[in-house]
Amino acid sequence: MSRLYLTSLLALAVDLRGAFSYPTNTSEVSLLARDDGEFIFAALGDSWASGVTYTPFNSYDGNKDNCKRYSYAWSTVVANHGSDWLPDGKKAKLEFVACSGAKTENVMEQMDKTTRPKITLMEIGGNDADFYPLADSCLFHSHRDKNYGKRYEEDDAEHPGGECRREIKEVRGRVETDGIKKSIKGVINQWRYHPANAGNEASLYLHGYPWFFGDSEECNDWDFTVFYNSDPAKNQKLVHDLRTDFNKMIDQMNRNIREAVEEYQDPKIKYIDINPAFDQRRFCEPGASWWSQLNYNNGVWIWNNPARWIITIKNGNKERKYGKLFESPPQDEVEKMLAHPNEPVMLDDGDTISRTYSDPDDENHSMTLEGSLKDFQNFRSGGGDGSVSRTLHPTQPGHEAMAKIIIERLKKDFKSGVTQQPWGSNNCPAGCKCSSSGAPPLCS
Known part of the structure; x- marks a missing residue:
């Protein structure tokens, strides 16, 4: 019997006390004994939810399961500002189980690690679209x-000969069909009938992803x-x-998530539309500059x-080294010499490559x-050290900017103690029209 079938059966039995157990890491005794002042919320999803730690000093949990949870991820900021959004007398308790590299098919495993969260915050779907090869090729x-092969501007969109246009066509094929939306709906179904949430008056918030690029004309000459x-x-270049195509694919990814939510x-x-969090910071x-x-x-809030x-x-x-995690090199010197490169050289270790300017x-x-x-190879595969996969x-x-939108x-x-309808004039998604009736937004 499939796991999905089992979770669907829970919809018929949420009121039968004892018929189904809570997640294996949680006993009913511990649930009853829990401090009523705690308000449990869970953060699930992929690397945009885990945050991608890149040093031992900013790891949330010591990277114990290689999920790269970041101490300053948006969920931790939401937890630290619990007094801003929780009902009076409640204290936020975060169950942070998001994992870098996760796809929609992995979310059930994350749900199994939660107890009885009243809120689940989730960001998932990006890895189903497989953006990493696209980023490298373009x-x-x-x-x-x-x-x-051919650069983007020299290539044909319908019959691409270069890697960039080819990857764009493949990613579009994934985000513009119903596959990802169906996968998101499957995740929502799993959440609704999972023992951690069924009969718990729980709420689920799914977030989208932001555009990567602004529309500066100056950027046309950068790479x-x-x-x-x-x-x-x-x-x-x-x-x-090219930048517009990237943003349109993200729009379509977000539309899949939003429409999956609306159908329920x-x-x-x-x-929750988090795209505005990065306005003027893409x-x-x-x-x-x-x-x-x-x-x-x-100046830019994306790595x-x-x-x-x-x-x-x-x-x-005099000689001085500058690493990406430490002091920045002098801007005037770097910009002056970047225009005068020598040929790249492979060092004796067979891995380190260098170039002198x-x-x-x-x-x-x-x-x-x-x-x-090896770092670059790991990037192409979507893995490797956090300094690469971030x-x-x-x-x-x-x-922090994402958390601010989520907190609002x-x-x-929740601050008033009343759960609002999902749509309205005060929380209309970007690019949509909303009515005061609470009906689903009309989105282009």
Whole structure:
């Protein structure tokens, strides 16, 4: 008998006390003995929900199961601000079980790790669309020996010859059909009838994903290609239409999630649009500098750079190293020398690749970039060290901005002690029209 069939049976038996057990990690005695002042909420989902820790110092739980839960993920911020949205006298207790790399098929395993949460916050579906190969083919070109073919602007969308257009076509095929929406609906069904939630007056909130790019014209001449590419003339520029295609695919991904929620017409199953959290903080925002695209300041709240770079600057007899997790290198020196690269060189260890850049005005002034090819390979597979897999995920300010939107929604629904209807003039999703009747929004 399938697991999905078993969970469906729970819908017929939620009132039969004792007929079905609670999750294996929770006894009924412990539930009854629980402090009534605690308000349990769970955070489930993929790497956008886990947050992607990248050092031992910001790991939520020591990365005990390789789920890369981040101490500053949006769910922890929501928990730390429980007094802003919880009913008076209640204290937030977070059950943080989201896992980097998770797909919709893995969410049941996460539900099994919860007790009896009154709220489940979930962000899932991105890995079902498989965005990692797309990001590499259109942005980073991290495979040293691979011919990525025609650049986006030179290629044909319907009959692509280059890797970028080919990956766009494949991802579109996944997000524009009903497969992902059906998978999201399957997850919602599992949540409704899971012992952790059935008969618990629980609420479910599903979040979407944000656009990665703004519409700066200046960005048309920039690229995110890895530093060791031997032919800069083949680098994929961040042209406007490419950025628009990325954002449209994310729109479609979010539409799948939102429509899956809407079909239930259940006031306890809701969609939260977190896209506005990144307004003016995406890549290629008007007025943003090239420097901000590299995460050397807080101008962009999405991680770039799919590897651990080391920058070494030599000036005469002085030499200084700068790592991505430490002090930023001097902007003026880096920007000046980036325009004067030498050929990339593979070091003796067979993994580290480096490239030296010269100062045209001073032969004793140079800069070397080093990175691990294994890091880039791990990025292409969607795995590896957190400093790699955090690419195209929120920075700490990004998580805080997402949490702010989530908290505002929870405040409306729970601070007053009354659960609101899912849609209305005060919480209408971006790009939609909502009526005061509480009917589902009309979205283009």
